[in-house]
Amino acid sequence: MSRARGRATTAPPWPVAVPATLAVLFLALPLVGLLVRAPWGRLWEVLTSPTSLSALRLSLVTGAASTAIALVLGVPLAWWMARSAMRGRSFLRALVTVPLVLPPVVGGIALLLAFGRRGVVGQYLWDWFGVQLPFSTPGVVVAQVFVAMPFLIITVEGALRGLDGRLEEAASTLGAGRLQVFRQVTLPLVAPSLIAGTVLTFARALGEFGATITFAGNLEGVTQTLPLAVYTGLEGDPAEAVVLSLLLLAVSVLVLVALRDRWLRTGASA
Amino acid sequence: MRSRLATAALLAAAALGLAACGGSTSGAPTTSAPAGPTGTITVFAAASLTESFTEIGQQFEAANPGTKVVFSFGPSSGLATQITEKAPADVFASASTKTMQTVVDAGDAAGPSTFAVNTMIIATPAEPSEAVTSLQDLTNPDVKTAVCAADVPCGVAADALFEKNKLAVTPVTREVDVKAVLSKVQLGEVDAGIVYVTDVKGSGGAVNGIEIPADENVTTDYPIATLTGSANSVTAQAFVDFVLSAAGQKVLADAGFSAP
Numbered sequence: 001m002s003r004a005r006g007r008a009t010t011a012p013p014w015p016v017a018v019p020a021t022l023a024v025l026f027l028a029l030p031l032v033g034l035l036v037r038a039p040w041g042r043l044w045e046v047l048t049s050p051t052s053l054s055a056l057r058l059s060l061v062t063g064a065a066s067t068a069i070a071l072v073l074g075v076p077l078a079w080w081m082a083r084s085a086m087r088g089r090s091f092l093r094a095l096v097t098v099p100l101v102l103p104p105v106v107g108g109i110a111l112l113l114a115f116g117r118r119g120v121v122g123q124y125l126w127d128w129f130g131v132q133l134p135f136s137t138p139g140v141v142v143a144q145v146f147v148a149m150p151f152l153i154i155t156v157e158g159a160l161r162g163l164d165g166r167l168e169e170a171a172s173t174l175g176a177g178r179l180q181v182f183r184q185v186t187l188p189l190v191a192p193s194l195i196a197g198t199v200l201t202f203a204r205a206l207g208e209f210g211a212t213i214t215f216a217g218n219l220e221g222v223t224q225t226l227p228l229a230v231y232t233g234l235e236g237d238p239a240e241a242v243v244l245s246l247l248l249l250a251v252s253v254l255v256l257v258a259l260r261d262r263w264l265r266t267g268a269s270a
Numbered sequence: 271m272r273s274r275l276a277t278a279a280l281l282a283a284a285a286l287g288l289a290a291c292g293g294s295t296s297g298a299p300t301t302s303a304p305a306g307p308t309g310t311i312t313v314f315a316a317a318s319l320t321e322s323f324t325e326i327g328q329q330f331e332a333a334n335p336g337t338k339v340v341f342s343f344g345p346s347s348g349l350a351t352q353i354t355e356k357a358p359a360d361v362f363a364s365a366s367t368k369t370m371q372t373v374v375d376a377g378d379a380a381g382p383s384t385f386a387v388n389t390m391i392i393a394t395p396a397e398p399s400e401a402v403t404s405l406q407d408l409t410n411p412d413v414k415t416a417v418c419a420a421d422v423p424c425g426v427a428a429d430a431l432f433e434k435n436k437l438a439v440t441p442v443t444r445e446v447d448v449k450a451v452l453s454k455v456q457l458g459e460v461d462a463g464i465v466y467v468t469d470v471k472g473s474g475g476a477v478n479g480i481e482i483p484a485d486e487n488v489t490t491d492y493p494i495a496t497l498t499g500s501a502n503s504v505t506a507q508a509f510v511d512f513v514l515s516a517a518g519q520k521v522l523a524d525a526g527f528s529a530p
Contacts, residue, residue, distance in 0.1 A: 117399075118458040134459050135414065135442040217443030217454070218419065231446060235347040236421025 031249065038246055039239040046243040054221045055229035056247065059206055062137065062225060066144035066205040067152075067198060073145075074152040074201075075194070079182075081153070082160035093157075100150045107146055108214025115142060115215075139216035140223050144205035151204055155197030159190040196259055203255040207248065226251075307508035310338040311500070312358060314349040316365035316423065316492070317447040318388065321472040322525035323363065323513075329521065330512045337505055345422045345447040346370075353378050356499060360506035363494040363513070365448075365466075366423035370493040382495035385513050386527040388466045389487050390424075390431055392480040393455045393473075400461040405431070405482055408439045408462055416454045416463040417441045423490060424448040428464040430488045452477065466490070471526035491530065 012020065039046075046052060081092060099107055115122040115133045125131040133139040163186065171185045172178075187194070209227040216223040218232060226248050233241035315323045320343045327339035342349065346364040353359055354376040362379055364370040365388070373379045394402050400413045408415050417439075418425030425444060432439050445451045448465050455463040456476050470479035494513055496506040512518050519529060 112457060112459065116457060116459050132414075132459075134454075213446070217416070218445060219441065219443050223443065232419050232421070232444070234351060235345055235419055235446060238351050 034242065034245055034249065038242050042239060043243055043246075046240050047247065049240075051220055051224075051229060051233075051240075052244060052247070055224055055226045055244070058137070058140070058221065058224065059226040062140045062144060063202050063205040065141045066148055067202045069141065069145050070149040070152045070201050070205075071198060074149045075156055078153045078156035079160060079186075082157045096150050096153050098150075099147055100154070104147055104208065104210030104212075105214050108143060108211035111143060111146060111211060111215040115139075134215055135217040135219065135223060137222055140212055140225060143211040143215045144208045147208050147211050148201045148204040152197040152201040155193050155200065156190060159193030160186070163189055199255055199259045203252060203259075206251060206255075307334045307505035308336040309502050309505055310340060311360040311502050311505045311509060312340045312342065313361040313363065313509065314342050314344075314353060314357070314359045315361075315363040316346045316349070317343050317449045318365055318424065318466045318468055319343065319363055319492070320449070322468070322521050322527070325521045325525075326513060326518050329517060330509055333512070333517075334505075334508065337508075339509065345418075347422055348446075353497060353499075358499070358501070359497055360500040360502055361494065361496055361509055363492065364423070365490060365492055366426065367491050367493050368426075369423060370495065373497075374495070378499060379495040379497050382493035383510075383514065384491045384530040385494045385518070386492040386522045387530055388468055388490045388492065388527055389484075390427055390464055390482060390490075391467045391470050392482065393452060393463045393465045393470050393477045394461065394480060395455055395458040396475070396477060397458065398461065398478065399458065402462045403480060405435055405437060405486060409437050411440070413462060414442045414460045415439055416443050416445055416451045416460040418448055418451055418464075419444040419446055422447060424451070424464070424466065427488050427490050431464065431482070431486075434488060435486050466526075468526040489528075492527070 011017070077096070081089060081096075102110075112119060112134065114120050115125070117123065117126045117132050117134070122133065125133070133142055167189065168181050168185050171181045176184065206225075207227060208225070209231065212223065212225060213228055213231070218224050218228050220229075224232065226244060230241045230244045230248065233244055313323065313327070320341075323341060323343075327341060330339055331337055342359070346366050346369040349362065350364065350369045350373050353362055353373050356378075362370070362373060363385070364373075364382075367382075367384075370379070370382045374382060392402065392405065392408070400410075401407065402413055407413055417428040420426070420429060424447070442460060443454065445454065448469055451463040452465050452469050452473060454460050455465075456473065462480075467479070467481075470477055494510055496503060496510055500506045513522075523529065
């Protein structure tokens with residue numbers, strides 16, 4: 001990254017500069033609009049309203065839970081996909097990528113048909129345990145994990161595949177067990193990617209909307225995360241929606257700043 | 271390389287073509303003869319009007335050759351926000367007089383008239399899982415109920431309904447429009463949903479309807495108006511007149527609406 005940047009010191013020719021500038025404007029102007037039209041006078045009042053606070057709290061709690069679950073389930077899958085030479089690997093990779101490209105609403109419908117009260121799996125959860133994931137906070141987490149975990153898997157798998165396998169072999173020949181190799185050699189080597197993937201996953205979970213509102217519904221304090229509060233606010237008090245959008249924007253920027261630091265460090269060390 | 275360039279050129283041509291289409295839909299007919307309705311109009315209509323307005327639109331197009339009606343269905347309050355943000359629309363049909371008033375107050379519509387009245391009904395899944403026979407049953411904590419968000423007309427009506435009958439109902443979800451409530455009922459994820467009479471009728475038996483006695487029920491007026499930003503006000507007015515005409519009223523009555 002940093003090397004490539006160091007090379008391009010001369011001014012870009014106009015066929016590059018013009019569309020590039022347009023691209024920057026296109027991406028930046030909506031954010032400028034949000035900032036210009038924000039009802040700054042009502043900022044504090046809206047931010048401290050019970051609706052906003054409960055949505056923020058719910059977003060942070062479910063986002064953290066989803067990220068944790070994605071780590072516990074996703075890292076082993078990434079390791080498996082990177083290392084094993086099984087035959088269905090490319091199929092598995094395609095399967096993992098599907099939620100990345102699927103419109104989240106479709107993901108939400110799929111989740112309903114699988115885990116809903118009448119769903120393929122959900123009917124047994126309901127009949128045997130009386131558990132209904134839709135309209136519950138765990139349902140929000142399910143939707144977020146479905147949409148966000150692929151980010152972690154793909155990032156970590158890429159890092160694991162790019163790893164110099166001889167380091168792990170060396171550790172093995174020196175008598176380290178498989179778990180010890182994983183913990184003391186593999187994990188530290190992929191740590192930057194792991195952190196980047198984790199932050200991406202958290203950011204994606206935080207912004208999750210379509211799958212959540214379709215699968216988990218929309219109820220303040222239970223399933224109404226920040227993006228849902230923004231959408232609901234738009235129906236009643238658009239100013240409130242704008243303020244909540246600013247809050248989400250601020251959180252996203254914070255996440256990106258954290259991410260950028262990690263990536264710069266990786267670039268320098270590589 | 272050459273083929274990639276060709277692809278790019280094709281894409282650019284397609285984009286231009288699309289842009290041209292977009293231009294023709296909104297602009298044009300103001301310059302043509304002011305005689306009769308012609309060209310395309312965009313109608314923003316409440317989600318609960320989806321079936322009846324689609325039908326009315328087809329009849330209007332058949333009765334006025336050369337016209338085309340494009341619909342955008344959604345929650346009235348969201349549509350109103352889009353209109354006050356100057357979305358290119360010609361007619362607004364709302365499920366709430368209050369929402370229409372915000373558009374009128376913003377100077378984007380004038381002289382709305384009520385064209386239909388709707389009442390509420392309890393929708394239950396085709397194979398109900400909990401016994402729901404009346405409004406009172408919705409207070410049972412085991413009965414999972416879906417209603418619209420508090421700011422959406424169908425949510426306002428649902429809250430008014432509960433208040434009128436002094437019922438403490440705790441919904442499990444507040445969906446953003448009435449069709450979302452209906453789909454949650456249809457999928458059997460909830461035991462009951464408060465929707466419009468017309469939604470149950472329009473579902474074609476996919477959900478059951480439990481009627482609410484008239485003295486317990488609430489009604490909602492549906493106003494319609496042409497928008498001041500319309501680029502085709504002749505056709506827009508003709509469409510509004512058509513909705514209010516005997517033909518339009520018949521479609522609405524068939525869908526379960528009451529006459530204003």
